[in-house]
Amino acid sequence: MRPSRPVVAGILLLAVSCASGQPALFDEAPSSPVPVPDCATSEAERLRSPLLVYSAPDPDSAIVARLEAGRYIYRCVRSGDWLGIWFADDRVDCSTRPDDRKCPSGWINQDPDTESFG
């Protein structure tokens, strides 16, 4: 059976995003994005295992990033079982970013497995 066009398009989108090294982005956002408040910590932690980052503290919200082990995140704010995080994009951490160090952000629904230095 041949895959339908939307499935092929989805696979292509995923393949392109993987090949470009960018996080996989999905078009449909079932719930509105919830901004993560300014980060209370200035310490970045290194992921030991991958993470899915959502646009809101809601499992039905869009996935905004798929972070691999070795990427750095900041634990910003709790919302129930969810944790709002910053994550560095093309940099190691957010300390060298312009615009007040702000990094991309999102929500995770698990306690991240990280190496917290120092």
Place this chain on the structure above:
Amino acid sequence: MTNMYVDVEALNLRSTAQVAPGNRIAILHLCQEVETLSDADQNGWVKVRVDVEGTAHEGFVSGRFLREPVAEAREALVAQAIREWLRFEKGLGREAVDPFFKYVGEMWQAIGLRLDGKHTDIPWSAAAISFMVRNAGEKFTKYKNFRFSGQHSMYIFDSIGRQINEDNSAPFWGFQLFEAQPQLGDIVCKWRITPQTFETAAVSDDYKSHCDVIVRIGPDDLQAIGGNIGDSVGLTTYKKTPSGFVERADHAFALLVNKVPENRVA
């Protein structure tokens, strides 16, 4: 005569055995090695020969600010801590500034992380301690058995476990603060953010903490050097109890006792 070490943060070297305007030759730093050329006179002045930035000087210092050497292996680690403190201009060299970020980068790379030191949101204090211990291992190979890590909690856990197992290959054994009096070249540890005890540190290797290498022991307190202190390599003072142990204050909870014997590399 004999070699001794400066036992204060800064000590004046003078051309004559008196405090007088204009007779200061140089300022000696903490743990700087001097060769004594005389016993102390009635006022406590000792004639010394000392190397200052590559030039030999002779002069006088107040003898009460000198100490006897301790075991060579301990002096080796103290010397590495002092070396980093001096590289960071005694706490004034800031981590994000050239050349200091490069020194932080060296510390990261020594533990296998490809960081260049420019990213100041990643605490580097454990990388600094690992770097000091690793470099001390050039003279005393037992230091190479250290659990090098970017997390203090990793090597604290390792040192406690090896103490419990009486592992004589370990460079450090972890003890509760009341179990061992601190000595030069020991490492004192404290928790950050989430409270820890010796008991929790014995079963967990993953929490935020900080450790420093002890470089001076006074009657009431001690001083220790660590990384990422005020964004530099700096000195921290820890209080002692009247019986000579590190006081359980300011989050301090463990002492890693230096167990490196005199097995200098030939």
